Amino acid sequence: MxxxxxxxxxxxxxxxxxxxxxxxxxxxxxxxxxxxxxxxxxxxxxxxxxxxxxxxxxxxxxxxxxxxxxxxxxxxxxxxxxxxxxxxGPFVERELALVKVSGTGEDRIEALRLADVFRAKVVDTTIESFIFEITGTTDKIDNFVALMRQIGLVEVGRTGVVGLIRGKEPN
Amino acid sequence: MAEKSGADILVECLIDLGVEVVFGYPGGAVLPIYDALFDHPKIRHVLVRHEQGATHMAEGYARSTGKPGVVLVTSGPGATNAVTGITDALMDSIPMIVITGQVPTQLIGTDAFQEADTVGITRHCSKHNYLVKDPAKLASVVHEAFHIATTGRPGPVVIDIPKNVQIATAPYAPPLSFEHASYKPQTQADASAIATAVEMLAKAERPVFYTGGGVINSGPKASLLLRELAELTGAPVTSTLMGLGAFPASSPQWLGMLGMHGTYEANWAMNKADLIVCIGARFDDRVTGRLDAFSPNSKKIHIDIDRSSINKTVEVDLPIVADVGNALTDMITAWKTHGHKAADLSEWWARIEGWRARNSLAYPESREEIMPQEAIAELYRASKAAKDVIITTEVGQHQMWAAQHFGFEAPNKWLTSGGLGTMGYGFPAAIGAQVGNPDSLVVCVAGDASIQMNIQEMGTATQYRLPVKVLILNNEYMGMVRQWQELTYESRYSNSYSDSLPDFVKMAEAYGWTGIRIEGPQELAAGIAQMIDTPGPVIVDCRVAKLSNCFPMIPSGAAHTDMLLDPNQIAGIMSDEAKALV
Structure with a gap:
C-alpha cells in the first residue's frame, strides 16, 4: 500500500x-x-x-x-x-529578502547588474561581498536567489509574504 | 473597593456563575484555592481519586444536567492527568471549565517542581485556554471562560492560575455583561436557507433525519422540536451514538442508530434516501463508512452551530450555520406558514419496513450462557419502573450493545464517550451524573477491561454515598479489540485477553459497596433486579458469553450497503487499505 x-x-x-x-x-x-x-x-x-x-x-x-x-x-x-x-483577489503580495553574495571581479559586477534588473538595493558591502535587499513576490525572490546561487550565494533571510486586497476597502 | 485574593476572586466568580459542584483534587499549586473553598460551603467539592476521574465526572454532570462541569486540579501531574478528559469533552462538545494550579509566575519556565506547560499542552485539546498572570484580570477571564464553554459549540476551557496570582490581591466586582471582541458564534439561521430547506423537505420522496449530539447540546427544547418536525413531515429519524434520546426509541418513525454498528434499516435508508437532513451531527467516519459510497443519491442539508463541521468530510448541498433549536423552530414555523402537509411517504416507509424486517439487532439465544445483548435488554426492561434512568457506558462492545438494545426516550439520559472513545469514561461519568441527579437511577454499563481504567473512583462513590450501579458485562476480553482481530487478523488475539481480572465482588466489598455475581441466564433477571433495588453503590459482575461479537457491523472502509449482519458473513483477510483505516 x-x-x-x-x-x-x-x-x-x-x-x-x-x-x-x-x-x-x-x-x-x-x-x-x-x-x-x-x-x-x-x-x-x-x-x-x-x-x-x-x-x-x-x-x-x-x-x-x-x-x-x-x-x-x-x-x-x-x-x-x-x-x-x-x-x-485581486490583491498585492510582497515579501522581503536579504541576500548575501560573495565574489570578486566579473562575478561582482554581474551580481550588481542582476540586482539592478531586479531592483534590489545594496544594503551592505565589503570588498568581497554584498547584501542585497529585494522586495517582491515569492517567485521574483526565488528567481533572484537562483541567479545569485550561480554567482556566489552565501545565505538568504526571507520575511515571508504579506498581502492586502487592492482598492480602498479593507480585507 | 476592598481587595480580595485571587483565590477568593475565583471562588466568588464560581458562586456568581451559579456553580454548585466542583470535582477536584488538591495539590501544592492549588492550596490557596482549596483554602478559599473551605470558607464557601455553598460550593460542594467532590474529592476524586485521580484527576482523569474528575474530568469525566464533570462531563457526566454536564451532559446529564445541562450545566457546565467544573474541575479543579493542581499543576503538573494534576493538569496532565486531566488532559484525556479535556480532549474527550472537546470531541463530544461538553461544556467544562478546568481550573489548574500553576507554579508561581517567577518560576514558570524553570522546570520547577510540578511544573508543566499546561496552556501549551491543552491548547489544541480545549476550546480555549488562559494563563492568568494578574489577579485583576482573573474575574473577567473566569466569566469569559464560562461564556465560551457554554455557548456556540460547547467545549472545555482551561484556566491556568499560578500560585502567586491566587495569593496576590485585586479589587473584585462581578462583571455585569460583556460582548466578546472576536468570539461571536452564529446561532440564528439564514432565513432564506431555512425556506430552501423546508421546500426541499416538502418535496422529498425519501427523506431521512440524521440527528446527533448537537440536538442534545441545544437543550431539551430542541428534542421536542425535533419530534414536532418529524411528526409534521412523517419522515424517518436516525441518530448518531451521541444523539440517542433526542428522539424517542418507541416512536414508529425511529430507525435506530446508524453507522458502523447501526441498524440495517437506518443505514439502508441513508443509502437510498433522496434527502438527508443532518441536524447537529458531523458525518463522523463511524457514521459514513466508505465516503464515496455514502448516501450517493441524496441532497444533503446540514444544520450545525460549528461552520467547520460543514463540508469537512461530506459535501452538502445546503449548509445552515445555527443553533439546532433555533433552526428547528424556524423550520417548523416556515413549514406551517407555507401550509405544507406531510407528503405521502408510504412507498418509502414500505421499503424501510422491508429493511426493518431483517431484524438486524437479533442475536442467538442461549440457555447456557448470558448473551450480552440479553443483559442489556433485561436492564432496559427492569429499569422501566424507575422514575428516571441515566445510562453511562465505557467504550467497547458493551457500549455498542447498550446503544443498540436500550431504548432511550429522552435527552440527557445517555452518557457515552463518542468522539474520543475513552475507556474509563463511563464510571466517573456515572458518579458525576449521580451528583447532579441524586434521585435518578444511574447505571454504568461497563466491560471488564474498561472498568479497570478508572476503578479507583469507587472510593469517591463510597465517600459521597452515591448509589451508582455498575453493570460489568464480563467476557474476559477487550471484546472490541478481539472482534477486530477476528475480522482483520485471522483471530490472532494479540494482548486482548483480560488476564488476572480482580474478583469484582470482593472489590465491591472492600470499598463498602454491594457486589453481585450473575453467572447464568437463570440468574440474570433476579441479579439485575437486585442491583436496582439495593440501596447504595453496587457492582454487578455479569459473566456473559465470551466470544459474542457486536453486529450488525459495517467493516471499516466499507459502504453502508456492505453491512455484516452475523459472524458467518466474515470472509478472509482484509486488504491493507481497509486495515489502515481506524
Missing part, C-alpha cells in the same frame, strides 16, 4: 487576531495538529494600541482543505477575521 498525494493549490490567508500571548502557537499548532501546510507565516501588531495583529499565512492544499483551514481558523476564540486573499 502507498500513501496517495492530492492535488493542491496555493492560497494567501490574512488573519486579524487579538495580540495576546500564545496566539502564534495557537495558529501554527492548528496547522500541525490537522496536517495543513504552512509555506510562510508573518505576524506583527498593526493597531496603535497594539491590540490586534495581522497574520499572513501562505498555505497550500486541495480546495476543500483550504475551506476547512479557513473555517478552523475562524472558530479560534482570538481570531477576529480570516480573509482568503487568493479567493477574494
Amino acid at each position: 502507498h500513501i496517495q498525494e492530492e492535488y493542491s493549490e496555493r492560497h494567501v490567508l490574512s488573519l486579524m487576531v487579538t495580540n495576546e500571548a500564545g496566539i502564534l502557537a495557537r495558529i501554527a499548532g492548528l496547522f500541525t495538529a490537522r496536517g495543513y501546510n504552512i509555506d510562510s507565516l508573518t505576524v506583527a501588531d498593526i493597531t496603535p494600541d497594539h491590540a490586534i495583529s495581522r497574520i499572513t499565512i501562505v498555505t497550500n492544499g486541495p480546495p476543500k482543505v483550504i475551506d476547512q483551514i479557513i473555517a478552523q481558523l475562524d472558530r479560534l476564540v482570538p481570531v477576529h477575521k480570516v480573509t482568503d486573499l487568493t479567493a477574494n
Whole structure:
C-alpha cells in the first residue's frame, strides 16, 4: 500500500487576531495538529494600541482543505477575521529578502547588474561581498536567489509574504 | 473597593456563575484555592481519586444536567492527568471549565517542581485556554471562560492560575455583561436557507433525519422540536451514538442508530434516501463508512452551530450555520406558514419496513450462557419502573450493545464517550451524573477491561454515598479489540485477553459497596433486579458469553450497503487499505 498525494493549490490567508500571548502557537499548532501546510507565516501588531495583529499565512492544499483551514481558523476564540486573499483577489503580495553574495571581479559586477534588473538595493558591502535587499513576490525572490546561487550565494533571510486586497476597502 | 485574593476572586466568580459542584483534587499549586473553598460551603467539592476521574465526572454532570462541569486540579501531574478528559469533552462538545494550579509566575519556565506547560499542552485539546498572570484580570477571564464553554459549540476551557496570582490581591466586582471582541458564534439561521430547506423537505420522496449530539447540546427544547418536525413531515429519524434520546426509541418513525454498528434499516435508508437532513451531527467516519459510497443519491442539508463541521468530510448541498433549536423552530414555523402537509411517504416507509424486517439487532439465544445483548435488554426492561434512568457506558462492545438494545426516550439520559472513545469514561461519568441527579437511577454499563481504567473512583462513590450501579458485562476480553482481530487478523488475539481480572465482588466489598455475581441466564433477571433495588453503590459482575461479537457491523472502509449482519458473513483477510483505516 502507498500513501496517495492530492492535488493542491496555493492560497494567501490574512488573519486579524487579538495580540495576546500564545496566539502564534495557537495558529501554527492548528496547522500541525490537522496536517495543513504552512509555506510562510508573518505576524506583527498593526493597531496603535497594539491590540490586534495581522497574520499572513501562505498555505497550500486541495480546495476543500483550504475551506476547512479557513473555517478552523475562524472558530479560534482570538481570531477576529480570516480573509482568503487568493479567493477574494485581486490583491498585492510582497515579501522581503536579504541576500548575501560573495565574489570578486566579473562575478561582482554581474551580481550588481542582476540586482539592478531586479531592483534590489545594496544594503551592505565589503570588498568581497554584498547584501542585497529585494522586495517582491515569492517567485521574483526565488528567481533572484537562483541567479545569485550561480554567482556566489552565501545565505538568504526571507520575511515571508504579506498581502492586502487592492482598492480602498479593507480585507 | 476592598481587595480580595485571587483565590477568593475565583471562588466568588464560581458562586456568581451559579456553580454548585466542583470535582477536584488538591495539590501544592492549588492550596490557596482549596483554602478559599473551605470558607464557601455553598460550593460542594467532590474529592476524586485521580484527576482523569474528575474530568469525566464533570462531563457526566454536564451532559446529564445541562450545566457546565467544573474541575479543579493542581499543576503538573494534576493538569496532565486531566488532559484525556479535556480532549474527550472537546470531541463530544461538553461544556467544562478546568481550573489548574500553576507554579508561581517567577518560576514558570524553570522546570520547577510540578511544573508543566499546561496552556501549551491543552491548547489544541480545549476550546480555549488562559494563563492568568494578574489577579485583576482573573474575574473577567473566569466569566469569559464560562461564556465560551457554554455557548456556540460547547467545549472545555482551561484556566491556568499560578500560585502567586491566587495569593496576590485585586479589587473584585462581578462583571455585569460583556460582548466578546472576536468570539461571536452564529446561532440564528439564514432565513432564506431555512425556506430552501423546508421546500426541499416538502418535496422529498425519501427523506431521512440524521440527528446527533448537537440536538442534545441545544437543550431539551430542541428534542421536542425535533419530534414536532418529524411528526409534521412523517419522515424517518436516525441518530448518531451521541444523539440517542433526542428522539424517542418507541416512536414508529425511529430507525435506530446508524453507522458502523447501526441498524440495517437506518443505514439502508441513508443509502437510498433522496434527502438527508443532518441536524447537529458531523458525518463522523463511524457514521459514513466508505465516503464515496455514502448516501450517493441524496441532497444533503446540514444544520450545525460549528461552520467547520460543514463540508469537512461530506459535501452538502445546503449548509445552515445555527443553533439546532433555533433552526428547528424556524423550520417548523416556515413549514406551517407555507401550509405544507406531510407528503405521502408510504412507498418509502414500505421499503424501510422491508429493511426493518431483517431484524438486524437479533442475536442467538442461549440457555447456557448470558448473551450480552440479553443483559442489556433485561436492564432496559427492569429499569422501566424507575422514575428516571441515566445510562453511562465505557467504550467497547458493551457500549455498542447498550446503544443498540436500550431504548432511550429522552435527552440527557445517555452518557457515552463518542468522539474520543475513552475507556474509563463511563464510571466517573456515572458518579458525576449521580451528583447532579441524586434521585435518578444511574447505571454504568461497563466491560471488564474498561472498568479497570478508572476503578479507583469507587472510593469517591463510597465517600459521597452515591448509589451508582455498575453493570460489568464480563467476557474476559477487550471484546472490541478481539472482534477486530477476528475480522482483520485471522483471530490472532494479540494482548486482548483480560488476564488476572480482580474478583469484582470482593472489590465491591472492600470499598463498602454491594457486589453481585450473575453467572447464568437463570440468574440474570433476579441479579439485575437486585442491583436496582439495593440501596447504595453496587457492582454487578455479569459473566456473559465470551466470544459474542457486536453486529450488525459495517467493516471499516466499507459502504453502508456492505453491512455484516452475523459472524458467518466474515470472509478472509482484509486488504491493507481497509486495515489502515481506524
